[in-house]
Amino acid sequence: MKTKNILPAEFSMPYSRKDFLKTGALLGATSLLPANSIFSASVLQSPFDKIVDDTGTFVLGPLPYNFDTLEPHMDAETLELHYKFHHGGAVKGANKDAAKIRETLENGDLETVDFWTHKLAYHLSSHVLHSIFWTNLNAKPSQPRGALLKAIERDFGTFDKFKSLLTKTSTGVDGSGWAIFGYQAFSDRLMIIPCDNHERLTAWGLVPLLVIDVWEHAYYLKHRNRRGDFVDALFALLDWDNARARLEAVRKLIA
Numbered sequence: 001m002k003t004k005n006i007l008p009a010e011f012s013m014p015y016s017r018k019d020f021l022k023t024g025a026l027l028g029a030t031s032l033l034p035a036n037s038i039f040s041a042s043v044l045q046s047p048f049d050k051i052v053d054d055t056g057t058f059v060l061g062p063l064p065y066n067f068d069t070l071e072p073h074m075d076a077e078t079l080e081l082h083y084k085f086h087h088g089g090a091v092k093g094a095n096k097d098a099a100k101i102r103e104t105l106e107n108g109d110l111e112t113v114d115f116w117t118h119k120l121a122y123h124l125s126s127h128v129l130h131s132i133f134w135t136n137l138n139a140k141p142s143q144p145r146g147a148l149l150k151a152i153e154r155d156f157g158t159f160d161k162f163k164s165l166l167t168k169t170s171t172g173v174d175g176s177g178w179a180i181f182g183y184q185a186f187s188d189r190l191m192i193i194p195c196d197n198h199e200r201l202t203a204w205g206l207v208p209l210l211v212i213d214v215w216e217h218a219y220y221l222k223h224r225n226r227r228g229d230f231v232d233a234l235f236a237l238l239d240w241d242n243a244r245a246r247l248e249a250v251r252k253l254i255a
């Protein structure tokens with residue numbers, strides 16, 4: 001079904017293969033991705049990932065690696081289920097919610113629309129965070145450097161202190177949720193905050209640079225109830241060059 005675009009313009013930024021090729025080198029390993037990867041495209045152009053197609057329909061973009069690429073730190077079975085069913089389910093849900101909201105606008109009966117707006121907040125936030133999460137992982141080890149390292153040291157003291165706060169925030173999420181490391185655009189500061197579910201708890205203006213999914217579906221098959229083990233393992237996969245590219249992109253956007 002064709003849907004109308006209800007999102008702000010930044011979610012529908014035009015992207016061309018030429019632009020990708022021009023800027024692809026910026027991200028090192030990311031430039032090895034297929035040129036049609038909406039994930040690889042987005043971060044090169046803007047801190048906002050392209051999560052819709054040209055008609056405004058939410059789409060599940062391709063993973064920037066194979067299901068077994070992140071082994072042994074993240075097992076293939078977990079990754080496949082996570083991507084197809086959890087992220088994929090959120091995409092389907094967001095499209096349904098948006099359609100239901102349009103329906104209520106068309107028929108003028110807003111009596112129960114809050115059910116769908118709540119659902120859309122949940123599903124769309126899940127879609128956005130998972131889309132970012134996949135790009136934040138890379139089998140190739142990296143370290144924070146350049147503008148990212150400078151900003152981390154300014155706002156957290158040292159990378160070790162930053163890492164301990166990110167670990168503590170990730171493991172400390174109540175129930176299902178995320179740890180969000182982001183750039184607070186109004187104050188030009190980096191922040192780490194927990195997020196409950198996908199849509200609860202934020203600081204307005206916070207643009208995610210690196211997100212850690214600590215829902216049980218992200219680790220239960222391999223790590224059972226040991227979320228701390230999962231977070232420790234995840235550190236081997238975090239793509240700091242991706243986070244740095246996001247920081248540079250958002251700073252450029254608001255400069």
Ligand code: MN3
Pocket residue numbers: 082086087130213215217218
């Ligand atoms: Mn998840």
